[in-house]
Amino acid sequence: xxxxxxSLAVEIAGLKLQNPVMPASGTFGYGEEYAPYxxxxxxxxxxxxxxxxxxxxxxxxxxxxxxxxxxxxxxGLQNVGVSExxxxxxxxxxxxxxxxxxxxxxxxLEEYGEVARRLADIPEIAAVELNIxxxxxxxxxxxxxxxxxxxxQVVTLVRKALQKPLIVKLTxxxxxxxxxxxxxxxxxxxxxxxxxxxxxxxxxxxSRKAKIANRTGGLxxxxxxxxxxxxxxxxxxxxxIPVIGIGGIMCARDALEFLxxxxxxxxxxxxxxxxxxxxxxxxxxxxxxxxDEGLTDINQVIGSFTG
Amino acid sequence: MKNYATIILSNQEISPAYxxxxxxxxGFAAVAAPGQFVMVRPELGLPTxxxxxxxxxxxxxxxxxxxxxxxxxxxxxxxxxxxxGTRILSELHQGDRVELLGPLGNGFDLGAPGREKxxxxxxxxxxxxxxxxxxxxxxxxxxxxxxxxxTRDDILALTEFERSxxxxxxxxxxxxxxxxxxxxxxxxxxxxxYPDAEVYxxxxxxxxxxxxxxxxxxxxxxxxxxxAHMACGVxxxxxxxxxxxxxxxxxxxxxxxxxxxxxxxxxxxxxxxxTVASDGCGGECK
Numbered sequence: 001x002x003x004x005x006x007s008l009a010v011e012i013a014g015l016k017l018q019n020p021v022m023p024a025s026g027t028f029g030y031g032e033e034y035a036p037y038x039x040x041x042x043x044x045x046x047x048x049x050x051x052x053x054x055x056x057x058x059x060x061x062x063x064x065x066x067x068x069x070x071x072x073x074x075x076g077l078q079n080v081g082v083s084e085x086x087x088x089x090x091x092x093x094x095x096x097x098x099x100x101x102x103x104x105x106x107x108x109l110e111e112y113g114e115v116a117r118r119l120a121d122i123p124e125i126a127a128v129e130l131n132i133x134x135x136x137x138x139x140x141x142x143x144x145x146x147x148x149x150x151x152x153q154v155v156t157l158v159r160k161a162l163q164k165p166l167i168v169k170l171t172x173x174x175x176x177x178x179x180x181x182x183x184x185x186x187x188x189x190x191x192x193x194x195x196x197x198x199x200x201x202x203x204x205x206x207s208r209k210a211k212i213a214n215r216t217g218g219l220x221x222x223x224x225x226x227x228x229x230x231x232x233x234x235x236x237x238x239x240x241i242p243v244i245g246i247g248g249i250m251c252a253r254d255a256l257e258f259l260x261x262x263x264x265x266x267x268x269x270x271x272x273x274x275x276x277x278x279x280x281x282x283x284x285x286x287x288x289x290x291x292d293e294g295l296t297d298i299n300q301v302i303g304s305f306t307g
Numbered sequence: 308m309k310n311y312a313t314i315i316l317s318n319q320e321i322s323p324a325y326x327x328x329x330x331x332x333x334g335f336a337a338v339a340a341p342g343q344f345v346m347v348r349p350e351l352g353l354p355t356x357x358x359x360x361x362x363x364x365x366x367x368x369x370x371x372x373x374x375x376x377x378x379x380x381x382x383x384x385x386x387x388x389x390x391x392g393t394r395i396l397s398e399l400h401q402g403d404r405v406e407l408l409g410p411l412g413n414g415f416d417l418g419a420p421g422r423e424k425x426x427x428x429x430x431x432x433x434x435x436x437x438x439x440x441x442x443x444x445x446x447x448x449x450x451x452x453x454x455x456x457x458t459r460d461d462i463l464a465l466t467e468f469e470r471s472x473x474x475x476x477x478x479x480x481x482x483x484x485x486x487x488x489x490x491x492x493x494x495x496x497x498x499x500x501y502p503d504a505e506v507y508x509x510x511x512x513x514x515x516x517x518x519x520x521x522x523x524x525x526x527x528x529x530x531x532x533x534x535a536h537m538a539c540g541v542x543x544x545x546x547x548x549x550x551x552x553x554x555x556x557x558x559x560x561x562x563x564x565x566x567x568x569x570x571x572x573x574x575x576x577x578x579x580x581x582t583v584a585s586d587g588c589g590g591e592c593k
Contacts, residue, residue, distance in 0.1 A: 029543035057559030064538050064546035066357050075545045273539040274356050276310050
């Protein structure tokens with residue numbers, strides 16, 4: 001056994017994280033849902049459910065379906081709205097040492113700006129993650145994430161509205177993700193998280209109907225991991241700002257794939273539903289990996305890809 | 308509530324496509340309330356990843372086999388094989404390991420002691436009613452179970468209900484067991500005889516809608532236990548929502564079946580626009 005434990009600490013856009021593991025937005029509620037199952041203070045960061053200016057009802061049910069090694073969802077960004085979030089959810093965050101990253105979106109450019117302004121002065125929110133990539137709503141979200149000019153426009157607006165570290169979450173549902181990545185970097189993003197879900201569809205062969213009411217949904221889970229690793233690798237090459245890798249991470253080995261290709265941190269999504277304690281296991285196993293490899297710092301792994 | 312890996316004590320087919328699984332659950336019986344549910348999946352569960360929700364049928368305790376060893380607490384689920392997840396579970400054996408999260412959700416309100424209680428179960432919907440029946444009997448209420456199914460194969464565990472002291476009435480759509488016809492016909496008769504009765508129902512959504520309509524028209528108090536597709540079971544994924552009274556796009560009133568339910572007062576739900584994803588999910592979804 002080494003005399004000192006290896007360091008898992010990483011830094012993203014000035015945000016100091018004790019380890020690189022955080023939940024993906026929408027898979028961890030507002031944090032309170034999982035508080036009975038794990039110590040929130042052990043997480044690298046806590047990422048909230050996506051917030052909009054007004055409460056949002058979300059899509060009709062059924063909203064979820066399991067597919068081969070994956071899960072389709074079309075929740076439709078149901079959330080309590082930014083005012084209720086600030087009033088009802090942030091008191092919990094005051095008790096945490098883990099930094100909280102608020103994920104948010106808007107239906108219009110103006111709404112993006114307004115939510116950003118509301119979050120700007122909330123001390124419990126350490127950073128924001130701008131969602132321009134949800135595939136499940138007609139307006140907003142992905143409209144801004146698939147076109148570089150629109151993506152740059154919304155990032156510029158949000159950048160002006162608040163001083164906190166600004167992470168932009170990208171969609172994989174584009175021809176070339178590096179074009180969008182460069183556009184948001186130039187517009188002032190401090191970091192990029194990639195990827196959001198891949199648009200997918202599943203059919204009930206007896207009824208001949210789609211398995212979810214929205215017909216199409218976002219595919220997540222281990223089925224998308226190779227795509228996500230590839231896109232993370234591409235984005236890391238394309239930009240200078242830090243990248244957070246997301247997509248089908250189930251264990252430390254999966255997380256390491258993203259870190260090795262250059263992601264500075266990772267987000268765990270669907271796996272939280274399967275095992276509420278999975279992020280704790282991943283953190284422990286990352287530390288064990290460093291010990292086994294004779295390394296002292298997770299930063300020795302980040303970007304260590306050898307081709 | 309706990310999240311743990313544990314072992315199967317037994318897993319048997321009790322009627323065509325219906326299984327009864329007994330799982331070792333130390334420290335569980337004392338905290339599980341009637342109407343709560345658990346999320347279960349086989350350990351190393353691929354090719355299905357997500358846990359499946361199941362109503363808790365009963366809890367119990369096996370006597371210690373040797374002096375000095377603690378008694379073994381267990382929980383039982385009854386489920387119907389309706390998809391890949393339940394098919395895989397049905398092929399597990401004694402000693403196989405499962406991951407279990409629970410007990411989850413809100414159970415039944417036991418209501419006023421001494422009042423007539425009518426339990427209405429459709430097919431696998433009888434699952435949460437057994438513990439409820441026991442609890443209602445323990446508080447001194449008279450309990451009647453109205454059990455409906457398509458055929459006699461869908462009528463389960465009647466003897467256990469009777470042994471516990473619950474009076475049972477059976478109806479099947481094809482008349483192969485008990486009275487021919489829908490369970491709501493029996494319910495209407497009983498409600499006219501016991502107008503003060505409190506009603507508890509669990510089963511497929513068309514049955515629950517019919518029960519809700521009937522109870523509303525006869526002004527009977529009704530609680531329903533809903534089934535829904537769930538990913539997390541703890542209110543994080545928002546996949547299992549149902550519309551509450553007063554729901555609209557402008558004023559969303561989506562309630563998580565897992566966290567606000569699975570038991571709801573019927574009056575709290577928007578039955579006009581109820582779209583819970585329960586069709587055909589049988590025991591796979593609580």
